Amino acid sequence: GAVVSQHPSWVICKSGTSVKIECRSLDFQATTMFWYRQFPKQSLMLMATSNEGSKATYEQGVEKDKFLINHASLTLSTLTVTSAHPEDSSFYICSASRTGERGNQPQHFGDGTRLSIL
């Protein structure tokens, strides 16, 4: 149980392109999903917390107009990197918990999306 699917796994595109990444909880409902970014040999960096039916909460320094998050259902959240540039190249990972942020439920991660902007 607790499977999180993330798509696509790899994206290579030209500078200026917008890229959408999907995160789905396959066997449970997730009122809260999380979006992380990870640069090589560095730790996970939380970008934003995605709440179903409401606006996402962005971490300090993360541009909300650059990284658009939509959480339209209890099983799907999307991250759109708008007008991507080479510095946006990174490993993007989503996660979800069965009961949201609280409790002893761990965050279960998708497989990640490796984004390369040329």
Added chain:
Amino acid sequence: GQNIDQPTEMTATEGAIVQINCTYQTSGFNGLFWYQQHAGEAPTFLSYNVLDGLEEKGRFSSFLSRSKGYSYLLLKELQMKDSASYLCAVKDSNYQLIWGAGTKLIIKP
């Protein structure tokens, strides 16, 4: 500020035992998690501690001392596939997950 410390890198021998330490200073405490992350992959959940003591799960055990702000992950009978980064994460008073930078574990034959 909130801080989680773990060693950057450790090396151990196949078949041996290794202990990865984690110390934390957070605003409140609502549990500590250990995750394993292989290179180029997403993290996978290993263990959860919220009360003091040892939690055992097969070859992996995790210990917590809340008074000391300290946890460790113990890996026994090391296998080559255990080579990975091990991430310590703490839920603070707002139930936000604070992540350590991870410990890269290198297993040698």
